[in-house]
Amino acid sequence: MPAVTPLEAEYRDWLVTRLSGYLRRPENDINVCIPFSEYGMDSVAALSLFGDIEDAFGLYLEPTVAWDYPTIEALARFLVRAGSDGAL
Amino acid sequence: MLSRLNDTPCSGDPAEGPHGAGTTHGQAGATPDHGGVGLDAGERQIRERVAAFEELLGDPHEAGNPFGNAALLEADERGELSVEAERALAAFRLNDEFVPRELGGNLDRIDGLARVLRPLFRRDASLGLGYGVTSFLAAIAVWAAGDEAQRGRTADLLRGGGRLAIAYHELAHGNDFVRNEFSARPDGSGGYLLDGRKDVINNAGRAEGLVLFCLTAPPGQRGPRSHSVLLVDTAGLPEDAWRVTDRYRTVGVRGCQVAGFSFERCRVPADALVGRQGGGVETALRSFQITRSVVPGMVLGGADTALRTVVRFATSRELYRRSVLDIPHAQATVASAFTDLLVCDSICLAATRAVHLLPEQTSVYAAAVKYLVPKLLQDACYNLSIVLGANFYVRDGDYGVFQKHVRDLPMVSLGHAGSAACQATIIPQLPRLARRSWTQGTPAPEALFRTGGGLPALDTDRLVLAAEDDALVASLLAAADRLEGPREAGAELAPVRALVRALVAELTRVREECLALGPHDRTAMASPHAYALADRYTLLLAGSACVNVWLAQRQDGGDFLADPRWVVAALTRVCRHLGLPLPEEADEHSEWMLAEVLGRYHEGRSFDLYDTHLAGPLVDDEPAAARH
Amino acid sequence: MVTTPRRTAPAGLDWPLPHPSWELGARLDRELGDPADDAGVHSYQESIRLDEGEEFPAEQLAALDLWGLAEYYVPAQYGGRLTDYQDLSQLIRMLARRDLTVAIAHGKTFLGAAPVFLSGDHAAARRLARLVRRGARVSLGLTERTHGSDILAGELTAENHGDGLRLNGEKWLINNATRGRLLSLLTRTSPTGGPRGFSLVLVDKDELPEGTYRHLPKLRTLGIRGADISGVVLQDAPVGADAVVGGVGGGAELVLRTLQVTRTLCPALSLGAADHALRLAVGFAQERELYGRMLAELPLTRHTLAGAYADLLLCEALNTVAVRSIHALTSELGVTAAVAKYLVPSVVDEIVADLGGLLGARSFLADHYAHGRYQKLARDHRIVGIFDGNTMVNLYSLVVQFRALARSFLAPADHRPRLASLFDLDRRLPEFDPGQLVLVSRYGSSIMGTLPAAVRELRAEAVGRPALARAAALAEELDRTARELHERIATCTSTVGDAAPASFEDARRYSLCFAGAAALGLWLHSHQAAECGPTGELWRDGLWLEAVLDRVLRRQALGGPARLSAPAAGGATETDLSERLEARLIEQYQRGSLFSLLPCPVAEGPVSC
Numbered sequence A: 001m002p003a004v005t006p007l008e009a010e011y012r013d014w015l016v017t018r019l020s021g022y023l024r025r026p027e028n029d030i031n032v033c034i035p036f037s038e039y040g041m042d043s044v045a046a047l048s049l050f051g052d053i054e055d056a057f058g059l060y061l062e063p064t065v066a067w068d069y070p071t072i073e074a075l076a077r078f079l080v081r082a083g084s085d086g087a088l
Numbered sequence B: 001m002l003s004r005l006n007d008t009p010c011s012g013d014p015a016e017g018p019h020g021a022g023t024t025h026g027q028a029g030a031t032p033d034h035g036g037v038g039l040d041a042g043e044r045q046i047r048e049r050v051a052a053f054e055e056l057l058g059d060p061h062e063a064g065n066p067f068g069n070a071a072l073l074e075a076d077e078r079g080e081l082s083v084e085a086e087r088a089l090a091a092f093r094l095n096d097e098f099v100p101r102e103l104g105g106n107l108d109r110i111d112g113l114a115r116v117l118r119p120l121f122r123r124d125a126s127l128g129l130g131y132g133v134t135s136f137l138a139a140i141a142v143w144a145a146g147d148e149a150q151r152g153r154t155a156d157l158l159r160g161g162g163r164l165a166i167a168y169h170e171l172a173h174g175n176d177f178v179r180n181e182f183s184a185r186p187d188g189s190g191g192y193l194l195d196g197r198k199d200v201i202n203n204a205g206r207a208e209g210l211v212l213f214c215l216t217a218p219p220g221q222r223g224p225r226s227h228s229v230l231l232v233d234t235a236g237l238p239e240d241a242w243r244v245t246d247r248y249r250t251v252g253v254r255g256c257q258v259a260g261f262s263f264e265r266c267r268v269p270a271d272a273l274v275g276r277q278g279g280g281v282e283t284a285l286r287s288f289q290i291t292r293s294v295v296p297g298m299v300l301g302g303a304d305t306a307l308r309t310v311v312r313f314a315t316s317r318e319l320y321r322r323s324v325l326d327i328p329h330a331q332a333t334v335a336s337a338f339t340d341l342l343v344c345d346s347i348c349l350a351a352t353r354a355v356h357l358l359p360e361q362t363s364v365y366a367a368a369v370k371y372l373v374p375k376l377l378q379d380a381c382y383n384l385s386i387v388l389g390a391n392f393y394v395r396d397g398d399y400g401v402f403q404k405h406v407r408d409l410p411m412v413s414l415g416h417a418g419s420a421a422c423q424a425t426i427i428p429q430l431p432r433l434a435r436r437s438w439t440q441g442t443p444a445p446e447a448l449f450r451t452g453g454g455l456p457a458l459d460t461d462r463l464v465l466a467a468e469d470d471a472l473v474a475s476l477l478a479a480a481d482r483l484e485g486p487r488e489a490g491a492e493l494a495p496v497r498a499l500v501r502a503l504v505a506e507l508t509r510v511r512e513e514c515l516a517l518g519p520h521d522r523t524a525m526a527s528p529h530a531y532a533l534a535d536r537y538t539l540l541l542a543g544s545a546c547v548n549v550w551l552a553q554r555q556d557g558g559d560f561l562a563d564p565r566w567v568v569a570a571l572t573r574v575c576r577h578l579g580l581p582l583p584e585e586a587d588e589h590s591e592w593m594l595a596e597v598l599g600r601y602h603e604g605r606s607f608d609l610y611d612t613h614l615a616g617p618l619v620d621d622e623p624a625a626a627r628h
Numbered sequence C: 001m002v003t004t005p006r007r008t009a010p011a012g013l014d015w016p017l018p019h020p021s022w023e024l025g026a027r028l029d030r031e032l033g034d035p036a037d038d039a040g041v042h043s044y045q046e047s048i049r050l051d052e053g054e055e056f057p058a059e060q061l062a063a064l065d066l067w068g069l070a071e072y073y074v075p076a077q078y079g080g081r082l083t084d085y086q087d088l089s090q091l092i093r094m095l096a097r098r099d100l101t102v103a104i105a106h107g108k109t110f111l112g113a114a115p116v117f118l119s120g121d122h123a124a125a126r127r128l129a130r131l132v133r134r135g136a137r138v139s140l141g142l143t144e145r146t147h148g149s150d151i152l153a154g155e156l157t158a159e160n161h162g163d164g165l166r167l168n169g170e171k172w173l174i175n176n177a178t179r180g181r182l183l184s185l186l187t188r189t190s191p192t193g194g195p196r197g198f199s200l201v202l203v204d205k206d207e208l209p210e211g212t213y214r215h216l217p218k219l220r221t222l223g224i225r226g227a228d229i230s231g232v233v234l235q236d237a238p239v240g241a242d243a244v245v246g247g248v249g250g251g252a253e254l255v256l257r258t259l260q261v262t263r264t265l266c267p268a269l270s271l272g273a274a275d276h277a278l279r280l281a282v283g284f285a286q287e288r289e290l291y292g293r294m295l296a297e298l299p300l301t302r303h304t305l306a307g308a309y310a311d312l313l314l315c316e317a318l319n320t321v322a323v324r325s326i327h328a329l330t331s332e333l334g335v336t337a338a339v340a341k342y343l344v345p346s347v348v349d350e351i352v353a354d355l356g357g358l359l360g361a362r363s364f365l366a367d368h369y370a371h372g373r374y375q376k377l378a379r380d381h382r383i384v385g386i387f388d389g390n391t392m393v394n395l396y397s398l399v400v401q402f403r404a405l406a407r408s409f410l411a412p413a414d415h416r417p418r419l420a421s422l423f424d425l426d427r428r429l430p431e432f433d434p435g436q437l438v439l440v441s442r443y444g445s446s447i448m449g450t451l452p453a454a455v456r457e458l459r460a461e462a463v464g465r466p467a468l469a470r471a472a473a474l475a476e477e478l479d480r481t482a483r484e485l486h487e488r489i490a491t492c493t494s495t496v497g498d499a500a501p502a503s504f505e506d507a508r509r510y511s512l513c514f515a516g517a518a519a520l521g522l523w524l525h526s527h528q529a530a531e532c533g534p535t536g537e538l539w540r541d542g543l544w545l546e547a548v549l550d551r552v553l554r555r556q557a558l559g560g561p562a563r564l565s566a567p568a569a570g571g572a573t574e575t576d577l578s579e580r581l582e583a584r585l586i587e588q589y590q591r592g593s594l595f596s597l598l599p600c601p602v603a604e605g606p607v608s609c
């Protein structure tokens, strides 16, 4: 597994905090490699994530971003890339 | 003429709450749910009869059971009443419930009658009405106004398994039945000649006896004394002078044999007249006070099954990797429906017992319960249908009974007196009651709110057409006083107190608006505002019934019904229905109520105040998928 | 603001119709014949007969094919006549006012074909267009026996096999599954599922080898009893690679985007049903004598009828804006469709129940009064709230967007789409571009966003026109309510997945505010033109707007549906409002017009009295 950069770690931490709030679960219960759906976040709910991320980091994302990157790990890695591309 | 339906003295014996855990499950045992110790004979009889009836009805999920869901749905599809089921009801001597004890039947308590019929309505309203209650609706006029011979004949007919049809209404005049045209003219030799049609009459084509509401005054002299009630034996009618008209198909209670009849110069003997000539309207209005009070309490059974069916669905259907019942919204809907059933049962309890305890006030309460209960039950079923989703729409299969009960329910708000007609009965009485009873006034005796226990004999002569007093509202005020006083000072009662205060404040507003009602509001030209007041008033009565049922239980030391949480949930629902801003302490206690629903569901106990044991095996949580 | 020259209303009954879509609907209705004429194929009598026998309305559907209804399901770019979704909406509405079974049985083809037409797969769309225009029926297969709303739980699989795919599994509770020729199926293409694990496959049963599929028996349903509600089982059914529409893994997204459009069209079914129920109730009230008067004279009856009419107009206003937004505000359709699909069927369920109370015993008799039409439509209509995304699913999709909705309302971004053409009935709509459909609206709801400015505009108009004062006051109250609501949903929705019951209640209130905002926008932008038309009296002095806002606020004040009987404060003005509105209702009834904000004659013609 490639090393996690500080920026990626920041995204991860942020996502873990957010999800633990949304899902009412302690942070250390959330595994970054497990798909959101396994935590009971259905596909419709997952769509709402993009707006929060946009707000927090000033990125411009597709609403389906959490469908295409369905774990915290994948999503954080994507966000690093999206940020460096200046998003879209 | 004094007509007493029983002679059981008011035992004053505080009935034990109906909350004992049903311990025998696995098969339908005839064991009454509650020990029965310390119960008076009347109460014990009711409980035994309910238990025996439930045992007769058997497991609703058993394929071959004539009272099972599958058989009842099929009968409904065919538009028939199952012969087998009717035969079983006859063998059970169900008609005895409609015949006063002194005439050899079981009837002595109106609340008991509602409770005994409820298990049947839990299965099928078509059988409930078509086999049973229609005969009672007819017979009550004879019990109230008939002479010894008529009472004896009617008792013999019913006890022999026969049927009575009741023809008050004419389709052309609906609730305005004083304008009915079906006539009975003196034939010159003491008898009558019948002329005219009656349409949409249950069992018209298969009843041995008819109770007919007829115009007996000469044309042009129409008024409150122009109609009379006649009791007619169809076997004795000249064949060519009357006929049964075509059957009407209906959306609900499809099994009921609704038809009509047409008479042409049909001669009936003098002894057909029930009560005085010209006394028909009064007899009808008195009879209605009893029938309108008692029928909603029976019909509650249908909503019990609707709720049970949704719980069955919600515990077994999976969605988003969990059961539907794990969805908080579904939980809340189920819990609220149960709470609404308790609210309904509380007002049913008060209304049926008021017939015995407060006959002078029954005219308002009968109309109130007939108006409010069907409305609350229909709203609850609508909400439950949303949880059932597509399965609500499928007529057969596991959940098919739900749509049947939903189709059947409106019949109850239509049959003898629609909602608006009930409100119209209440409205003209409101200003007087508001003036006389809504600030002071004598509260109802505590026995009104007991879920069991003896009652004074029914005396139909004490039923009057306009209420003199309003003890149920006075009891709301009394409950408020009690909750504010030292006797119920506990902090744990703060929510009850706050909710009762909210209801009392609403009462004050309703009172002011009632006092301001104009003279035109006493007629059919009443403003929509007056109808809205009647609606709010009935909800206040329901609130009073709930809090007082709870207070009575506290006294008697029950468990579920003595717990303040159910009454807080119930009063919260009442406030919601009233559209009041909820006090901070309001709480539907969804989780706790849901746990109660699930407990009763799994152990097979009824969703009402009586918590009775139901027939059938314990319910396990087999997932739906596994059944396919 | 107004771009086309004003028309003036001519005297007499044969007015020129100001809106082509309403005119098209009227033409369909006229050409289907007077439904009260028992001899017609499209008569009420025939509908009842088919319903009773649970017979499929084959003859009716064939006649509609002949009329060319299916042309309106096919976008013009693929050779059909669908250019303006208002046309389709009005056609469905007019069909539904006669018989929901027929409207649903025929209209299902649009639902089935829509994912293909919206997918951007032109080859597939052209192939399908040819078949649809020739009368082939298309079904939409999402649901399975044990899976409903949770479309990502589907178990019907499509696996690669040679050059194509092999389908295995079952779809159940599917409209026209047996009688239809084609099926748009949502299939699982990845064993692990997930939002990218499903694909839409268009299956032509005529091309499947024998023995690879069979039909499941027709289900007995509460309403639309004649419809073919059945299922299909596929067993190693082979399809070509080109049967996959919208790409492998793109099925869920395509379906959700398509549902935004179809959910916006379903409310037309409800509008038709409400018209039918109200027409029956007004007719009954006018002929029924009770207590020595006509029922129609009793204040309670008049109040009930006026309330139902106001509710119908509320639904129509919301739906008109929603359908126009398919073209003019496509990127926010996710919000708009959910509001319309939830609110309109729910309110119409209430209308139908209230009017049933008015009809009394006659609502319960299956064939005695007016053919038994009421009981049929009451049973039929309950399906509209269930299929194509049920009540809870729509409310839930609002709940998950609460944060974005609140954000964009309370702190609007610079982004402001131009909404004039959305609200102005006299303006042409831009062409619909399916490419702009997105699963979640990025900027919340611009329709809701217009509320504060619209309220100010109405207040300004009311300064010189006292007749508008009450409407303006109600609008201000709506604005306050909307603000409070957004503040609340901005803070209290920190969870997803298991939304609290209170959130659903907020979503209900949100939908009501939204409907109020839509109505306000519609009135402001269209009243000048409409006031000159034949329904001008409804528009003048903000009559319908005031009535509609009143209904919205009353529902806001109450915890749940119903119990609208209590008149709000201000008794006298309110009775007056109810009476003025009722006069318009009776006029539309007697003239033989659709109960509508816009003129549209119905085939029964004027009522002689």
Ligand SMILES: Cc1cc2nc3c(=O)[nH]c(=O)nc-3n(C[C@H](O)[C@H](O)[C@H](O)COP(=O)(O)OP(=O)(O)OC[C@H]3O[C@@H](n4cnc5c(N)ncnc54)[C@H](O)[C@@H]3O)c2cc1C
Binding pocket: B317, B318, B319, B324, B327, B329, B330, B386, B387, B388, B389, B390, B391, B393, B394, C139, C140, C141, C142, C143, C147, C148, C149, C150, C173, C174, C175, C176, C221, C229, C383, C386, C387, C388, C389, C390, C392, C393, C396
């Ligand atoms: C007559 C008829 C015709 C139909 N035609 C078709 C067709 O042609 N094609 C097709 O694919 N389907 C069709 N359906 C199926 C229908 O569209 C689905 O059944 C429906 O959309 C949802 O499924 P469900 O009602 O089975 O509920 P489920 O999804 O099983 O849900 C059960 C209950 O859970 C609750 N619920 C669901 N989601 C949520 C949530 N997010 N939050 C809170 N509560 C929730 C609801 O109360 C719901 O009723 C048809 C159904 C009928 C009755």
Ligand SMILES: Cc1cc2nc3c(=O)[nH]c(=O)nc-3n(C[C@H](O)[C@H](O)[C@H](O)COP(=O)(O)OP(=O)(O)OC[C@H]3O[C@@H](n4cnc5c(N)ncnc54)[C@H](O)[C@@H]3O)c2cc1C
Binding pocket: B134, B165, B166, B167, B168, B169, B170, B171, B173, B174, B175, B176, B200, B201, B202, B203, B250, B258, B411, B414, B415, B416, B417, B418, B419, B420, B421, B424, B524, C290, C295, C298, C300, C301, C357, C358, C359, C360, C361, C362, C364, C365
């Ligand atoms: C299946 C079925 C079985 C029946 N069986 C029997 C039977 O066995 N015996 C029998 O006697 N009858 C029977 N009936 C008749 C039934 O009881 C009457 O039809 C009913 O009570 C009143 O008639 P209606 O609904 O025509 O109402 P109507 O009185 O004509 O009411 C029509 C409308 O007027 C309104 N209205 C009525 N009164 C008022 C008011 N005071 N103020 C304002 N608005 C008002 C109502 O709300 C309703 O909107 C049966 C009916 C049905 C459907």
